[in-house]
Each structure stands twice: as C-alpha cells, then as structure tokens.
Amino acid sequence: xxxxxxxxxxxxxxxxxxxxxxxxxxxxxxxxxxxxxxxxxxxxxxxxxxxxxxxxxxxxxxxxxxxxxxxxxxxxxxxxxxxxxxxxxxxxxxxxxxxxxxxxxxxxxxxxxxxxxxxxxxxxxxxxxxxxxxxxx
Numbered sequence: 001x002x003x004x005x006x007x008x009x010x011x012x013x014x015x016x017x018x019x020x021x022x023x024x025x026x027x028x029x030x031x032x033x034x035x036x037x038x039x040x041x042x043x044x045x046x047x048x049x050x051x052x053x054x055x056x057x058x059x060x061x062x063x064x065x066x067x068x069x070x071x072x073x074x075x076x077x078x079x080x081x082x083x084x085x086x087x088x089x090x091x092x093x094x095x096x097x098x099x100x101x102x103x104x105x106x107x108x109x110x111x112x113x114x115x116x117x118x119x120x121x122x123x124x125x126x127x128x129x130x131x132x133x134x135x136x137x
Contacts, residue, residue: 004016013044021053035077046082082109091110
C-alpha cells in the first residue's frame, strides 16, 4: 500500500505519508487501521503528507465514508488536531472531508504548505520530515 505512518512523541503525534494513486479502499483501510491503533494516545495530533499522492476514487459522493470512520464507537483513538497537506485536484475533496469530520470534534485544517501545517500543530517541520522520510515511501 502506498501509505505508511509512524507514531511519535509517545503516541501524541501521528505522521503519515501518502504516495502515488491511492484507491478509496486503501484510504479507508489505512484510516481504520490508525483509528484502531492502541499505541496512539487519545486526542493525539496528526499530520498527513499527501503532497505526492492522488485519490482518484475518493470523490464528493463518497468522502462521507472516510469522515464517518471518526465516529465509529470501536475506535481506540481520536484526534485533537489533524493537518492534511495536499495540493492540486485533491485539495477541494480534502476541504469537504474537513467540513464533514468536524462533527466528530476533530480540529482539522487542510494546508497546501508543509511548514505552515507543522506550525499550526506546534511541531518541528525538519524533525517531522525526517520521520516521514524514514518510512521509505
């Protein structure tokens, strides 16, 4: 799967990188995996680096399937702040996700710049990029 994540800061930060064409099924599967990961602290922060990815199957018609995962009762974790870094065609779909997931008390913003997203989360962009690069994708 062209997506990987790492858990940092004792479970209080999730950094994930998406690369290439990500199917809707892969996206749903990965988000479920994260929401069920007991190594992630409740109300953790997350940064999703989607600058090198496309999501051709995730559309305005099915984005709710992704946002609704955040309301599942079996989730082991939830997010306080979620930053998505994306550009191009996926930006508008990510903004729809942003609007929909807020009903689950997630403070979420979509960014086009990585450094700005890191500043909003209060994390070091250099350290975060190194951690993402170590994922090997």
